[in-house]
Each structure stands twice: as structure tokens, then as C-alpha cells.
Amino acid sequence: MKKIDSIPTSKMDRVAKLVTTGVKVGGNYLKYYGEKVVNPGLTKDKLHEENATDIYDGLKELKGSALKVAQMLSMEKNLLPQSYVEKFSLSQFSVPPLSAPLVRKTFKNYFNEYPEDLFDEFSPNSINAASIGQVHKAKKGGKNLAVKIQYPGIRESISSDIAMVKPIAIRMFNLQGTSDEYFQEVENKLTEETDYKLELAQSESIRIDCEPIEKLLFPKYYPQWSSDNIITMDWMEGIHLSEYCATETNQKKRNIVGQTLWNFYMFQIHQLKKFHADPHPGNFLVDAEDNLIAIDFGCMKEIPESFYTPYFEISAPETLQNVNLFNAKLYELEILKESDTPQEIAYFTNLFHELLSVFTKPIHQANFDFSDQSFSNEIAQLSEKFSNDKTLRKMNGNRGSKHFIYVNRTFFGLYSLLFDLKAKISINDFQKYLK
Known part of the structure; x- marks a missing residue:
């Protein structure tokens, strides 16, 4: 490459x-x-x-x-x-990496030492490269380590990148009025992802909090070999989740990995009220014993109680069946506004009722089979319907709490991973870990 x-x-x-x-x-x-x-x-x-x-x-x-x-x-x-x-x-997890000379120069700028001076062994060629940084294999005192080095200039370019995207997004999604809080939410999260000291602290916190969850592993992190732009952690043996999905034929094993993934997210959301908000295959490994290994905690989302409560109340069957209660929760979540016209109220009430009726099907059952193609098809059909809806394009898309951005992204990402695993999940199994 x-x-x-x-x-x-x-x-x-x-x-x-x-x-x-x-x-x-x-x-x-x-x-x-x-x-x-x-x-x-x-x-x-x-x-x-x-x-x-x-x-x-x-x-x-x-x-x-x-x-x-x-x-x-x-x-x-x-x-x-x-x-x-x-x-x-x-x-x-696979983009063109920085060249060896640039890696060496970047490391020296970040740590005031060259990597070969700090570690006993250091591979100048990256093992994998992604959007914010790339990972190198190293060794120190007999330990195999993964060293993540942030690309130069990334943090400084975030504001200008968001400024470039903003007018395009406003036109695409018809964000009338003030939409600054949405863009600020995204910019804040992206900026946090470039703060490797914050990521290290979040990683250690999650590792300790989620220790009771079976079949879930985390690397240990090393502050003494880390900085604002470098993170050093244990080297974890395993394959990326996407590779596991493509090669593992034993459905029982896939179910185990899927259940661990589900329990991990539900425990974070319902117990910690703070969760790993970047669920894609590059952030998970699976080892030879079918343990799920979670890595990269740069993007964490905290859910305030004022959002958590109505968010899960609106998806409850009794709320979906009660027009007045459902309508009240839409206002609470800022989906409906006092300034909305009767047409807007009717349209968005129907739209979100249809969306939630499909999207929340897994959590309304004791067990759910993510290999069920009909559920995936329902989501695909809704997506196609809304993307071709000319009325939606004319409506003001500037609605809903800013917290929807990363909470919904996480659920969509989690569902996508479980679709890939075709996993059968015990929905309430995570509750045994709740305090």
C-alpha cells in the first residue's frame, strides 16, 4: 500500500x-x-x-x-x-499509512524522543491505519505493545473541516434556523478523539467498570509511554470483527460474540449512562477463545438523565400505543416544537411513530434473531422511503435533541454489527450485571 x-x-x-x-x-x-x-x-x-x-x-x-x-x-x-x-x-482500519520517516519525525515532535530510543523494539511500518491515527507494534521489557500515533495537524483542522461541511449539510437536511448545537456536538466529539490523554483515562475507566462482563477483554494502557498524541497499550491477539464475520462458520460462536457485544453496550447505556459511541468493526477484535476485545475509546458519549428517560420511555410499547403520551415525549425530546404548524406536528408524529415501531422491535422481545432478514429489510425500506420523501425534504430538519446524533449512531452501528454476525441475542441478559 x-x-x-x-x-x-x-x-x-x-x-x-x-x-x-x-x-x-x-x-x-x-x-x-x-x-x-x-x-x-x-x-x-x-x-x-x-x-x-x-x-x-x-x-x-x-x-x-x-x-x-x-x-x-x-x-x-x-x-x-x-x-x-x-x-x-x-x-x-485500512487506509494509506504515514511513511516511516514521517512516523519517526511525528513521534519525536510528540514525545521529544525517537521511538527506537523509547522502546526496545519498534516497527516503523504501521499494523493498521484509520482516520485519526495509526498503530505500530513495539516491545518494552518483554511486553508486546501497540503504539497509536496521531496524524500531524488533525486536531487543528477539525474546525475548518466542520465549517466546510456545514453549509452542505444545512442544504441537504434543510436545517432551518439555528443548527449550531448539532455541529458543535460533532466538533466537540471529534476534538475529544484527538485528545489521547482523555482517551487513555476513558479506556481505563471503561476497563474497570466493565470487568464483570463475561467474554469481554480490554488492553492495559501505559501512561508512562503515552502523551497528548500517543497511546501505548498491550498488544492484543485477535482478528477484526469484520474478518471474524467473514471467516467464522460456527453460529454458536458468533452468537457468543454477539451476546457479549450486546451486553457491553446495554451495560454502558443503562448502568454507566456513558458509552463507546464508535461501534464499527475496526474497534473490536475477536481472539481464538471467542472473547470480544474492545479497543479505541476516543469517542465516548455521556447521556444526561433528561434525555435518557424520555428516549427509552418513548420506545416502550405502552407509549407507542398511547397517542397523547407519545406526542408528549416528542416534545420532551425536542422533535416537536411549540412553533410547529399542525401539518408539521402530524407529519413528524407519524414519521417517528413508524420509525420507532420498527427500530425498537429487538428490545421488545426476550430473544431476537439478527439473522432475520425481514427486520433488516424493514429498516432498508424505511430508509428508502424517507430518502425519497419529497415532503420530508421541504420540512424543517432542524429538530430533535443534539444527543440523538451519537445515541442513534451507536444503535445503528450496533445493529449493523449484529446483522453481520447474524447473532441470536438474549435481550435482557445484560441486566445480571446491573447494580
Whole structure:
């Protein structure tokens, strides 16, 4: 894989790269429509494939929050054409790494020492690279270690990246009025992900809190070999969850991993009220004993009680069956507003009732089979319906608490992983860990 010797960090350089990518995508559309004149039956498959490649190639050079967007979109299997999902999935744990000289220089800037001076052994070639940083294998005092090094300039580029994306998102989602709190929420989380001292503290806290959960492992972290931009932890033997899903044929083992994953998230959400908000395959390993290994706690989301209570109350069967109670919870969650017109109230009440009636099916049962294709199809059909809904496009999309962004993202990501595992889950099993 080609290695990167530099990353665009200035706003001008990053805008230039996005403009170049946009020109390529525009060219793909022109070529497609030209070919369609000659061949009216031409599908958009090739167009999607070429656009996905060009967009991903541009984002992977920018890294940081730009590539993080691709990573988040790769989990939205029902919202994007398959070619985008496949290409953007590479951002989860396999992107072009920094070259060895740049790694050495970056490490020295962060730690005031070269890696070979700090560790007994240090591999200059990364084991895997993602959106914020890349991981190298090292050894110290006989311990095998994983050393995560943050890409240079990533933290400084977040605000300008968000500023570039904001006007596009406002137009796409029709965010009328103030939507600053949504963008601030995303920017805050991205900034937290670049604070490796915070990530180290969060990782240790989660490791201790979740220790009772069976079949769940965490690496140990080493503050003495870590800094604001470097994290050193135990090297954990295992394969990424996506590889496990592709190679493990024993459904009983897949169920065990799926149950551990479910228990891990439900325990965090309902006991800790703070959870790992980045559920994609690159953040989980599975070892030879089918233990789930959780890594990378840069993105953690805390749920205030004022959101937690109505969020789970609105999805309860008795609420879904009570029009007045359901309507009251919509106001509590800021989905409906006092300024809404009768048309908006009726439309969004129906929309969220339909959405929640499908999305909450797993938690309303004692056991749920995520290999059930009908459930996945229902979600896909809803996604397609809403994406083609012309009325929705005209409605003010600026609604709902800012906490929805990462809470919903986490549930969508968790469901996606469980779909991949085709796991059969005991929904309330996590309750045995609650205090």
C-alpha cells in the first residue's frame, strides 16, 4: 500500500483537495449522462463505483474528520449504494499509512524522543491505519505493545473541516434556523478523539467498570509511554470483527460474540449512562477463545438523565400505543416544537411513530434473531422511503435533541454489527450485571 509523506493541514490545502475531488465526481456524471444517451438502459452502478473511489481517494489523503465522515457513512448500509459502503469501509482500519520517516519525525515532535530510543523494539511500518491515527507494534521489557500515533495537524483542522461541511449539510437536511448545537456536538466529539490523554483515562475507566462482563477483554494502557498524541497499550491477539464475520462458520460462536457485544453496550447505556459511541468493526477484535476485545475509546458519549428517560420511555410499547403520551415525549425530546404548524406536528408524529415501531422491535422481545432478514429489510425500506420523501425534504430538519446524533449512531452501528454476525441475542441478559 502506498505510504503518505505529508497530510494537507491548512484550510486552503484541504479545500483545494475537496474541490479537486468534486471536479472528478462532476466528470463522472458528465461521462455517465453522455453514455446514457447512447445506451438508455445504462444503470448507475458504474457511476456509483467511480464516485465512491474518487471521493474515498480524496478523503483518505485528508484523514482526520474528513475521513471520519466516510467511516461513519460506511456503517449506514441501508442509506448508501453498496459500492460506497464497500469503499468507505476501508476507512475503518485500512487506509494509506504515514511513511516511516514521517512516523519517526511525528513521534519525536510528540514525545521529544525517537521511538527506537523509547522502546526496545519498534516497527516503523504501521499494523493498521484509520482516520485519526495509526498503530505500530513495539516491545518494552518483554511486553508486546501497540503504539497509536496521531496524524500531524488533525486536531487543528477539525474546525475548518466542520465549517466546510456545514453549509452542505444545512442544504441537504434543510436545517432551518439555528443548527449550531448539532455541529458543535460533532466538533466537540471529534476534538475529544484527538485528545489521547482523555482517551487513555476513558479506556481505563471503561476497563474497570466493565470487568464483570463475561467474554469481554480490554488492553492495559501505559501512561508512562503515552502523551497528548500517543497511546501505548498491550498488544492484543485477535482478528477484526469484520474478518471474524467473514471467516467464522460456527453460529454458536458468533452468537457468543454477539451476546457479549450486546451486553457491553446495554451495560454502558443503562448502568454507566456513558458509552463507546464508535461501534464499527475496526474497534473490536475477536481472539481464538471467542472473547470480544474492545479497543479505541476516543469517542465516548455521556447521556444526561433528561434525555435518557424520555428516549427509552418513548420506545416502550405502552407509549407507542398511547397517542397523547407519545406526542408528549416528542416534545420532551425536542422533535416537536411549540412553533410547529399542525401539518408539521402530524407529519413528524407519524414519521417517528413508524420509525420507532420498527427500530425498537429487538428490545421488545426476550430473544431476537439478527439473522432475520425481514427486520433488516424493514429498516432498508424505511430508509428508502424517507430518502425519497419529497415532503420530508421541504420540512424543517432542524429538530430533535443534539444527543440523538451519537445515541442513534451507536444503535445503528450496533445493529449493523449484529446483522453481520447474524447473532441470536438474549435481550435482557445484560441486566445480571446491573447494580
